[in-house]
Structure formats: C-alpha cells, structure tokens
Amino acid sequence: MNRFVLTCGDINGIGPEICLKTIQRIYNPKKNKIFLVIPQNVFAHYNNIQKLEMPVSISNSILKLNLNPEFVTVVNLGNAKFTIGKPTKESGNISYRSISTAYKLIKNGTAEAMITAPISKSAFQLAGIEFPGHTELLAEWDKNSNYAMTFISKKMKCALITIHEPIKSVSKLINRKKILSVITTVKKSLINDFNISQPKIAVLSLNPHAGENGRIGEEEIKNIIPAINLLGDKNITGPYVPDAFFANHLYKNYDMIIGMYHDQVLIPFKMLNFNSGVNYTAGLNFIRTSPDHGTAFDIAGLNSADPSSLIEAFKVAETVIKNRRKN
DSSP states (O other): OOOEEEEOOOTTTTTTHHHHHHHHHHHHHHHHHHEEOOOHHHHHHHHHHHOSOEEEEEETTSSSSSOTTTTTEEEEEEOOOOOSSSSOOHHHHHHHHHHHHHHHHHHSOOOOOEEOOOOOOHHHHHTTTOOOOHHHHHHTTOOSSSSSEEOSHEEEEEEEEOOOOOOHHHHOOHHHHHHHHHHHHHHHHHTTTTTOSOOOOOEOOOOOOOGGTTSSSSIIIIIIHHHHHHHOTTTTTEEEEEOOOHHHHHGOOSEEESSSSSHHHHHHHHHHTTTTTTEEEEEEESSEEEESSSOOOOTTTOOOOOOHHHHHHHHHHHHHHHHHHHH
16 A cells, blocks of 8 residues: 655645646545645635535544545644635645655654645745755655665656756856766666666756866866766766757766756747656665646646646555555
8 A cells, every 4th residue: 555645735736736637637545545634624625616525524633643545534723724825824835734744744643645736936935945846855754865866767867966956056066076076866766766786877967068077167177077086987988968968868868867957958848848747866775756737826826737747646656655665
C-alpha cells in the first residue's frame, strides 16, 4: 500500500482545484492511501464543483486520522479566508501550514511521499516566511545540505546547480563543492530512485561558447571542468555549450542534464513538457514531487486548470516508492 500526502498549495491559486482533479484520477484504494492537507471550507468549496466520487473523511488532528484507504482523508487546517486570484498573508500562512503538517505525516510514518501543489513566494513574504520555495524549506527541515532541484519527464531530466537566485549572483555561487554535491546527489538518485544503473550525465557551461578557454569567462576553467575531472566518471561529461547542446537534441543521449542556473534548463524543459513536467527534490530522506508550474492566479477559480503535471508528479512519486523499496 502506497501512502501519499498532498498539500493544498496557495489556496488563492489553482492548487486546491488541481488537487481534487488529481485525486479523482489517482484514487485506487487497492494500491493507495491518500491524505489531503487543506482548510475544510476550501475543500468544501472546490468539492462542490468537482464532486469527488469516493468517500471522504475529515480529520481535525493528525493524531486521529482515518487510515482506511477507501476514504480520502482531509487533514483539516481549520476554516480560512480565501481571496481567489491573489496572494495574501493568509494564503501564505495556510500553504506553509499545509507543508508543515504534511512533513509531520512523513516524519511519523503515516505517509511516505509528499506531493506539493504550487505556492506563492509573494504570499510567503507577506506571511513573513523567509524561504524562496519548497526545495529549500524541505531540505532545511530534513537537515540535508546535499540535495538537488530536478525536473523529470519521459523526454528529459535536468537538475540545477543554483536554484532561485538572481542572475547577478549566479557566478559567485558556482564553486567546485556545489557542483560536486549536485552531481553526486543526482547520480545517486538516478541509480536508487529511477533504477538507472550507470547514468549518463551532461554538465552545461555557464558562459557563451563555454568561456572560450577563459576569454569570455573563467568559471568553466576554475570550477566546472575541475569538478567533472575530480569525479573521474566517464559517464559524466561536459561542459557543453547550451545552445548547441539543445539545438542538436543532445539531451536525448543523457539520463540527466545539469544546468548552472534556473532558466538555462527550464526553458527547454518546459518547451518539451509544459503540462507534464515534474519537480523532484533529489537527495532528501523522503520523497517529494510537485508540478513544474506555478499558482496560475489568473485562472484560479475558473475550473479550467489542467491537473496533468500534478498527476505526473503522483506517478513519479509512485515510481520512486517502488524503486526505493527494491533498493
């Protein structure tokens, strides 16, 4: 029996809607137990629209949960004021509490995989929560410095050396230690989580033309090439010039592409997988996936949000559960 906990994300965005649409699709009490952490009134609002076709149990405490897989268990965060379509202090607090409660269910063994709906960084700031996103928050709770933000699809897998950082800060954050940590974390995850015994990993350059031997930048010479050489693995190669790498479809030859900053790999990844990509946090002691899109405040409440990416996040979590049990 697989045990999944879904967080509601920002209640003013599409999170609650796509959670219910996803539950409608993935419900299978012979295989899965599903928990959803959400305010009861928000759940009721969207369930009046979606009308889930399975029994639902409302639990007001994580100490008194309905564990029967026939029931979808709503872990009630209490009623919340929600203003559809805009980030607020309240929505930031609720999304944080949803993640925190889900993490408690992971830590006490009630759930084994967390699937997170999109949060708003603006709402986090309004609520005084000083984390740029799920990845950094969960890594701190997990007391884990060796983690990597990765993006998973059937067409391409990629990872990031720097995550939510302004471009002006990227260069000084790229060092050998960080590059080695991300590559080794990703390699271990490919082996243990995705059952790829000898993963092929491509590392991209930071500068145009891979720096042209230092004429356009020295990050490749000082940090990227030495880090790759230190690993001494013939299946880990680079640095590749990103524009030529993607233009020539070389990503098809690798199990993972590692980029230096966010948009370097997210632009090609989302062009290939806009409604089916999955964000996966490699290196954590538990399983966490999410869709690779945001809160979509502009379409919140219209019942038009596509749950495909969240459904794929469930499938990836299911795969990782299966492979971790084998290993």
